[in-house]
Amino acid sequence: MAAAPLYGGSADDSAEDYSAAATVFRFDPPLPLLRAPVPSASSAPGEPPVLAFRDAASWRAAWDAAEASLVSQCEAGARSGCSITASRKCKPPWWKGLFGGAPTDYEERERCEEREMAACLEAAKEACITFAKGKCIAPFRDARIASDGLLENTDFDVWSGGSGKASSTSPAVLNNQH
Template identity: 50%
Template structure:
């Protein structure tokens, strides 16, 4: 006779906790709703997270590209390669080339991340309360770029 185990521990499927919504629906007038960040703090956290993730991914890709580039830039020409070249010189060259490439890529990745996140998030809507008392408050929304401090042009 077969002993089938139908206990809760063997038949229950555990799911990961749901990821909280970045934006939620807020009234936009009449029966219309728009998705908006709940506060400037939640918008700023999303912007920072976006920048951090894109920058990390970009730098990781750049490191791979820099390693290949350093190897190619430091290998001797085919007519001088006899299979036993001075590997210490090549190693020093590769380290130098790799480091220079990674430094340049780091700055480019920071700019790339900021550009991409700005394009995606500066026009995002952020919920704004129009009253100081919570029970009397009405909610509206503004574009994130309109809520950021203006940079002076002096």
Template identity: 50%
Template structure:
């Protein structure tokens, strides 16, 4: 016998997924095979800045917690004075200690974020020309896409080139 609270309707059993995140890098033909590359220096730059911002924000949030604990420890009265004392003076001390600690952490977090993101992003490939940029966009479309058919491409995304990309390090270190 079936209970009344069992609901097998479409509304109760359908799982809704978030929209897919757009590709940061796409497949770019390179000498008979494909490599992942950013569409342009602008898309690489935006991804690098986002990486830096996310890591810096996480670092600063963690630093605030550590700074609060450190300020409390640095401003507590010595054990021989007992728990009595001027709480207003301790509060001012904690505020000074906390602000100084957070200010020092911000610079360190920015340097930490730049270091962590640079390792991955400087060796990332970036497509060199507009034709490749378009192919990265097309590669993110489904093979049976109406847009591919309208552009006369069908399923083919072949481009015969051996020099499709360069690394960000190569682009940024050029004079």
């Protein structure tokens, strides 16, 4: 009779099951920072830097990504809420079963739920877009965008992953008012 393995498994497990390829999980490389520290336009020596987007295109890309994420999350929540609301609106009244009325027509109830769901989702879509814009306005309205030439020849290495430097000793940082 063969002895059982000490730590579980079966006696016929091969070494391939524990290879690095089978057991190591590779993570995606870290994403570069959206904003980098740059000296403020009014910075005195020793004052901390401010965060700025590298250009207007990166500001717009960050806005679009944040807005799309908020809309997606809002619509997912709205689908759950609309589903519950449609089910409640289309169910037969509680008292209908007490008097032995006609049996529930599930096909009609399904059509009712589809109509209610479509109307609810249409209203929620507009509300989600308005909600996302409202949430993005405050942080992005006051965001700074670095001016041309600001992010050259510095010690900061944040946007390009080591291939180039991405900050500045120049004091010019613009406030973005899109």
